[in-house]
Amino acid sequence: MIDHLVVIGVGLIGGSFALDLKKKGLVGRITGVGRGRANLEKARELGIIDAIAEHAGEAVADADLVMIAIPVGAMAALFRDIAPTVPPHCILTDAGSTKQDVIAVARAGLGEKIARFVPGHPIAGAETSGAEAARSGLFQRKPCILTPLPENRPQDVEAVQALWKACGAQVTNMEPMQHDKVYAAVSHLPHLVAFALMDELAGRPNAETYFLHAGSGFRDSTRIAGSHPEMWRDIALANKDALVVELDAFIDKLANIREWVAAGDGAALEDLFSRAREARQHWIKGK
Amino acid sequence: MIDHLVVIGVGLIGGSFALDLKKKGLVGRITGVGRGRANLEKARELGIIDAIAEHAGEAVADADLVMIAIPVGAMAALFRDIAPTVPPHCILTDAGSTKQDVIAVARAGLGEKIARFVPGHPIAGAETSGAEAARSGLFQRKPCILTPLPENRPQDVEAVQALWKACGAQVTNMEPMQHDKVYAAVSHLPHLVAFALMDELAGRPNAETYFLHAGSGFRDSTRIAGSHPEMWRDIALANKDALVVELDAFIDKLANIREWVAAGDGAALEDLFSRAREARQHWIKGK
Numbered sequence: 106m107i108d109h110l111v112v113i114g115v116g117l118i119g120g121s122f123a124l125d126l127k128k129k130g131l132v133g134r135i136t137g138v139g140r141g142r143a144n145l146e147k148a149r150e151l152g153i154i155d156a157i158a159e160h161a162g163e164a165v166a167d168a169d170l171v172m173i174a175i176p177v178g179a180m181a182a183l184f185r186d187i188a189p190t191v192p193p194h195c196i197l198t199d200a201g202s203t204k205q206d207v208i209a210v211a212r213a214g215l216g217e218k219i220a221r222f223v224p225g226h227p228i229a230g231a232e233t234s235g236a237e238a239a240r241s242g243l244f245q246r247k248p249c250i251l252t253p254l255p256e257n258r259p260q261d262v263e264a265v266q267a268l269w270k271a272c273g274a275q276v277t278n279m280e281p282m283q284h285d286k287v288y289a290a291v292s293h294l295p296h297l298v299a300f301a302l303m304d305e306l307a308g309r310p311n312a313e314t315y316f317l318h319a320g321s322g323f324r325d326s327t328r329i330a331g332s333h334p335e336m337w338r339d340i341a342l343a344n345k346d347a348l349v350v351e352l353d354a355f356i357d358k359l360a361n362i363r364e365w366v367a368a369g370d371g372a373a374l375e376d377l378f379s380r381a382r383e384a385r386q387h388w389i390k391g392k
Numbered sequence: 393m394i395d396h397l398v399v400i401g402v403g404l405i406g407g408s409f410a411l412d413l414k415k416k417g418l419v420g421r422i423t424g425v426g427r428g429r430a431n432l433e434k435a436r437e438l439g440i441i442d443a444i445a446e447h448a449g450e451a452v453a454d455a456d457l458v459m460i461a462i463p464v465g466a467m468a469a470l471f472r473d474i475a476p477t478v479p480p481h482c483i484l485t486d487a488g489s490t491k492q493d494v495i496a497v498a499r500a501g502l503g504e505k506i507a508r509f510v511p512g513h514p515i516a517g518a519e520t521s522g523a524e525a526a527r528s529g530l531f532q533r534k535p536c537i538l539t540p541l542p543e544n545r546p547q548d549v550e551a552v553q554a555l556w557k558a559c560g561a562q563v564t565n566m567e568p569m570q571h572d573k574v575y576a577a578v579s580h581l582p583h584l585v586a587f588a589l590m591d592e593l594a595g596r597p598n599a600e601t602y603f604l605h606a607g608s609g610f611r612d613s614t615r616i617a618g619s620h621p622e623m624w625r626d627i628a629l630a631n632k633d634a635l636v637v638e639l640d641a642f643i644d645k646l647a648n649i650r651e652w653v654a655a656g657d658g659a660a661l662e663d664l665f666s667r668a669r670e671a672r673q674h675w676i677k678g679k
Contacts, residue, residue, distance in 0.1 A: 248605065250605075288605065290593060291606040292609055294589075295609055295614075297649055297653075298585060298589065298613065299609075300669075301646055301664075302581075302582060302585065303671055304671070305642055306578070307668060312671070315574055315577055316578075316671075318537070318574045319579075320515040320579065321518075322579055322583065322586075322616040324676075326585065326586060326612070327582075327668075328613075329609045329612070329613065330665075330669060330672045331669055331672050332669070334665035334669055337665050338658045338662040338665060342656055342658050345653055345654065345656065349650060352649065355589070355646070356650065358588045358591070359584070359585070359646070360643060362587075362588060362639065363636060363643065366584075366628050366632055366635055371465075371628075371629050374628050377591050379621040380594055381594060382587075382617060382620075383594075384590055385614055385617045388603045388606070389611075
């Protein structure tokens with residue numbers, strides 16, 4: 106039982122986390138902190154939070170658990186803000202999509218209090234954002250990765266695990282570097298690809314004609330291009346090294362395909378399409 | 393009312409077309425033709441077709457309407473096969489995803505009978521294929537493009553339009569070249585991108601680790617990588633010129649993004665992501 110939960114960033118992820126824990130009776134009261142006053146008021150209206158705090162540093166002073174669910178680029182300043190006032194018993198955790206950089210800024214900002222920070226990443230993004238997008242059940246059967254630090258106390262890691270499990274998430278642990286490499290490939294690259302597909306057409310003088318004829322394939326391929334621009338800017342920059350490796354590999358692959366199309370090499374294309382289809386069917390079946 | 397409908401290629405599209413027309417009482421009997429005997433028997437078992445014909449040339453001899461729904465690469469031979477036996481009153485139409493090349497092989501194969509061929513393209517692909525994937529209602533509220541020829545009689549074009557409308561499709565006419573340019577961008581490129589995203593991970597030694605962590609974003613981004621490899625090989629080759637233009641533009645766009653990520657240019661990334669998101673929201677709202 107958490108007497109006082111402070112959610113910093115009451116959007117899709119932070120808000121849904123709060124709703125789930127409240128529903129399960131695992132929290133006493135919830136304070137929300139964030140940049141957007143209107144969003145926080147909406148969150149209070151929707152029953153996601155009980156109170157609004159102006160300053161993160163004040164809000165955490167009597168917190169038992171702090172969930173940090175803001176764009177990763179805003180986390181360095183946040184850790185600096187809250188470091189002086191976080192009480193010794195309070196556990197900190199986050200929902201950032203990249204882990205090495207978040208850990209680096211947490212270390213820099215929190216100093217010795219880094220031991221209380223258990224880094225996490227729930228895989229439940231959507232193309233919606235803000236408190237209005239939050240819903241109980243969002244994390245049901247979704248993966249949640251924790252990347253515990255050597256300094257963490259086992260009972261704190263277990264406490265964060267238990268909360269995510271209470272939200273219905275499937276919790277596993279990973280090394281931060283491995284996490285960032287894997288998510289560069291399975292999440293960050295596909296987001297950039299979706300944004301690029303969308304922007305390529307949107308920038309054309311006759312964009313309307315293209316969109317008029319786009320069907321369900323284009324719709325699904327670009328679903329995640331509806332994601333939050335600032336959040337994804339931060340993720341792209343935070344995971345720069347792994348993402349550049351993925352972009353290079355993907356551009357190479359498309360350049361090969363381009364050569365096969367230009368040369369009329371149907372066999373090479375069919376081979377690739379068949380491998381891709383088979384891999385996808387295998388993956389979907391296993392899910 | 394069509395006394396005798398011949399469907400060449402009883403898969404997702406051809407089969408669903410047959411089911412819809414049968415349900416509406418617009419056809420007398422339906423004969424299926426195709427390469428796969430097992431698929432045709434399944435189609436008959438499912439009530440999609442009434443009879444199976446071994447040879448397309450024989451089947452069309454007493455047809456009133458012929459729907460050609462086979463991979464576009466197989467159409468040249470098909471038009472040659474049926475040209476001698478197509479009766480003068482019979483209307484031919486197709487469901488190929490590219491139009492300029494289909495029209496070219498139709499002209500070459502059909503000779504003077506080209507006037508009876510009304511080219512079409514229903515936009516209702518899915519990642520499933522074969523007679524078992526066919527279902528009544530597939531075309532409901534889906535676009536269907538016709539690219540009529542100068543030789544077509546207006547009443548034949550209207551007849552084909554009426555059949556697609558009876559299936560619930562939203563029928564519009566386009567120039568064949570415009571069709572191929574637009575669909576290279578909104579459909580063919582996204583398919584190649586999805587196949588490439590999938591194949592890139594599938595080819596890695598630790599592919600299992602990646603797929604284990606792939607979530608709903610990756611799932612939707614790669615849905616169309618479950619599409620039929622041979623069909624998409626043919627489309628890529630048939631629409632080569634327009635597709636190479638699209639691939640070049642898209643590779644350029646990704647190369648820009650790669651430079652912005654590498655250089656840490658958050659403003660450029662956020663601009664692109666914001667434009668993409670806004671365009672997508674605008675598009676979805678209009679649908």
